[in-house]
Amino acid sequence: MAQQVMEVKNEHNINLAFMECFTSCVLTYLNIQGKDYRKILLDYWNLSYQFKTLLSGKDARQLPLEYFYGLKMTFIKGNEELLRRHIRSGHSAICLCQASKLEFFPHSYLGMEESGFQHSILLYGWDEQQERYLVTDPVVNAVVTLSPDEFVYASAIRLGRNEMHYFVLEESAVPFSEPNLESCLVYCTEQILTLYRRQRMSKSDPIVPEGSSDEMKVRAWQHWFNNRHDGIRALEHFEEDILNSSEWTVRRRNDWIVINTKTISSIRRLRTLVWNTYRDIADLGEAHEEEGQRQIEAILSTWNTVNFLLLKYKSGQDSQAAIPSILQRIQELKRIELQFLEWLHLAVREGAQ
Incomplete structure (x- = not known):
């Protein structure tokens, strides 16, 4: 029934x-x-590069639903x-x-x-x-x-x-005990930092349906390796495509730029949502909130500059100079995003003590 x-x-x-x-x-x-769905956002700082597209989300197996909600x-x-x-x-x-x-x-x-x-x-x-x-x-x-x-x-x-x-x-069939807020904050900041800088945590396995043939499993792994790159690795593959894009047809390059400028706008929006969730939920203190806001604004500004330079590259205005400028900003993004995640992890741990 x-x-x-x-x-x-x-x-x-x-x-x-x-x-x-x-x-x-x-x-x-x-x-x-x-x-409280906001808990998921505490763990939602990410970057991936799939099908030649920058994305900020996580795949299904990376969402900590069992940890947060049972x-x-x-x-x-x-x-x-x-x-x-x-x-x-x-x-x-x-x-x-x-x-x-x-x-x-x-x-x-x-x-x-x-x-x-x-x-x-x-x-x-x-x-x-x-x-x-x-x-x-x-x-x-x-x-x-x-x-x-x-x-x-x-x-x-x-x-x-x-x-x-x-x-x-x-x-879940496993008995569930809801973690306290301090544990959630420390867990999430460690997870997003580790995934972003590619240390200690291996990428989640591809989804291979039970009973699949060996050939299907091989294809699933190949597809996964070719189309999923997380954290700083995502920006590295994006850099490779920026360099290679000068050899692409104009239509292919322009389509690639249009899609990525749209998804970069989503990345900026989600970076803001994640930070605002920490501000709302974590008791960071005024000094930490001001410092975090300063760093977030720098990150959003740099992403915005990357978008502007991509559109300039698409328009054909001084395209030879656009590529080095984009690559320079991406190097800056690697540095300041990692710096922010390291700072956030320390700020949360200080608050949990």
């Missing part, structure tokens, strides 16, 4: 930023459940019938799909599918009378319903096959 479904309103939706649909679904789920998020390679059983049993699921195949999704928001990125939506219930999924999409602030056929059309991995990929959210 299906469990009672909580009413979801547009106000529940949390839209982080451009290209942050998956984590926006996670935060929206937490918000629906009445949990929640488990499990990747499922299944079909519509299996998904429906999960939803009707009271679970929610974040489903990967093609935004262009969602009737409610505005065409003006499309543009990243050709680069290899999938969209994410949150399924939080099942309407027994109408036999439709209850869905929310925080990116476009839409609370809608989808029939099974509509859902399969948007989510099927291959045409004609009832196969889809999704993540089921549920309470």
Whole structure:
């Protein structure tokens, strides 16, 4: 028998930023459940380079849901019938799909599918009378319903096959004890610092469905190594592409610049959100807040300059001088972002003592 479904309103939706649909679904789920979703933002300072695109988010396995909330998020390679059983049993699921195949999704928001990125939506219930999924999409602030056929059309991995990929959210079977605030702050600042500077922490494994053939596993690892680089490593690969871009066609170079200027704007927004979350939650003290704000403003300004120089490079104005200028600013970003994360970790540890 299906469990009672909580009413979801547009106000529940949390839209982080451009290209942050998956984590926006996670935060929206937490918000629906009445949990403090801001804790995730404490651990959300990151940088990755996927499909030649700079991104600030983390992948599913890097989100500390079990540590913060006692929640488990499990990747499922299944079909519509299996998904429906999960939803009707009271679970929610974040489903990967093609935004262009969602009737409610505005065409003006499309543009990243050709680069290899999938969209994410949150399924939080099942309407027994109408036999439709209850869905929310925080990116476009839409609370809608989808029939099974509509859902399969948007989510099927291959045409004609009832196969889809999704993540089921549920309470962990492991007994949960909520960590205190001081422990959360120390844990998060250590995690984001370690991941950013590439020490002691290896990158999370690629998602390989259980029962996959050896060939599929090899392809998954190759795809992962080719398309995921975190922290300072992301900026290093971005630098390589800046140098190589002079050999690209004008169209390829311009498309690459346009996408990355958009995602850099998201990076700036998320840097601000993370810092503001620490200011709101952690008792840093006035002196530390002023110092942190000074460093954040320098980081945001440098990212903004990188964006400006990329657009200048795209316009063709003194393009030979633009590349060295961009590379110089990226070196500066490596230094001041790492400096900020080291400072934040020390500031939090001082407050925890």
